[in-house]
Amino acid sequence: AVVSTQSTGRKKIKHDARFSKFSEDDKEREAEYLRYVKEKVATAKSDFRQLLKEIKCVSHKSKETLRGPNGDSHMREIRQFLTNDKRGLVLDDLPEDRDRILDEYLTELEKFGPPPPPTATRPAKR
Secondary structure, X not given: OOOOOHHHHHHHHOOXXXXXXXXXXXXXXXXXXXXXXXXXHHHHHHHHHHHHHHOOOOOOOHHHHHHOOOHHHHHHHHHHHHHXXXXXXXXXXXXXXXXXXXXXXXXXXXXXXXXXXXXXXXXXXX
16 A cells, blocks of 8 residues: 555554664654655555556546546446556545546546657658
8 A cells, every 4th residue: 555644554563673773753664664664645546647647548538538437348348447457456545536537647648649640750950
């Protein structure tokens, strides 16, 4: 889980020698723990975005498909890919963030349209 309370985290690391050597001040420990959690969440969100880019069934037409009659089956297909990769499961503790990132990504793809064909080249500058 990406998100846990400091008390839950403290129970898990209480017997670790590094915990007692870090600091005697609980406020300093808590601040460091919160920084650590914030960093883990940012990394998880970044990894989730990367996973979305790797899913082949997600395209510039996905947002439109989700609005149509086949929307439920398309969303199930996307969710299936997300559950098959640990990067898709990490944000289960933050479902609102996960859904927001997915929606933003689909909106972005729809906005930019289809990717250029693989044979497209830039004209040579003369």
